Amino acid sequence: MDINATLIGEMLSFAILIWFSVQFIWPHINKAIEERQLKIAEGLDAAERARAELRDADSKVAAEIKVARQQAAEIIDRAQQQANQILDKARGDAIAEINRLKASAQDDIASMAQRAREELREKVGALAVQGATKIVQREIDPAAHKALLDQLATEI
Incomplete structure (x- = not known):
């Protein structure tokens, strides 16, 4: 292998390329990588x-x-209690x-019964007077008297 001017030129140009990359390109790339790492770390922190x-909100x-x-x-x-009170x-x-209506109905029944008794007394009195009138108009005959009493009983 011969070391000639081409190889030395290539090595020199490669060294200049590496030096140029390290001096001017690598810091920008490294800076971009670090910024990206920071953004990722901040994103992870924000996610945490x-x-x-979210856990706090869920518990709240x-x-x-x-x-x-x-x-x-x-x-x-409370609504159930109010409903029960209203129902009670x-x-x-x-x-x-019901008790008031029952008392009123009992009063009505008592007054109707009293009126019915009074009407019955009046009718019985009238029938007694009629019967007495008929008995007095006829002779006192036991058979006739019995017939009149039977007739009065059917009328009553």
């Missing part, structure tokens, strides 16, 4: 923070849901109304 915030949401369910249960209980009041009012 986002995961932590779970707590809020728990509170909302408790409030809903309390509202349902309506039941009490209905019983009071």
Whole structure:
């Protein structure tokens, strides 16, 4: 292998290329690589923070849901109590109304019974007077008297 001017020229130009690359190109490439590494690291940190915030938000949401369910249960209980109170009041009012109507009906029945007794007394009195009139107009005959009593009994 002969070392000639071409090989020395090539080695010299290769050395100049390496020196030029190390002095001017490599720092820019290295700087871009470092910036990229920083961006990736920041992205990973941001992702971790986002995961932590998501966990915190999930726990807050779970707590809020728990509170909302408790409030809903309390509202349902209060509504049930109010419904029961309204139902009890309506039941009490209905019983009071039934008792009032029952008392009114008993009063009506008592007054109708009293009127019926009075009418019956009047009719019995009138029939007794008629019967006495018929008995007095006829002779006192046991057979006739029995017939008149039977007739009065059928009329009563």
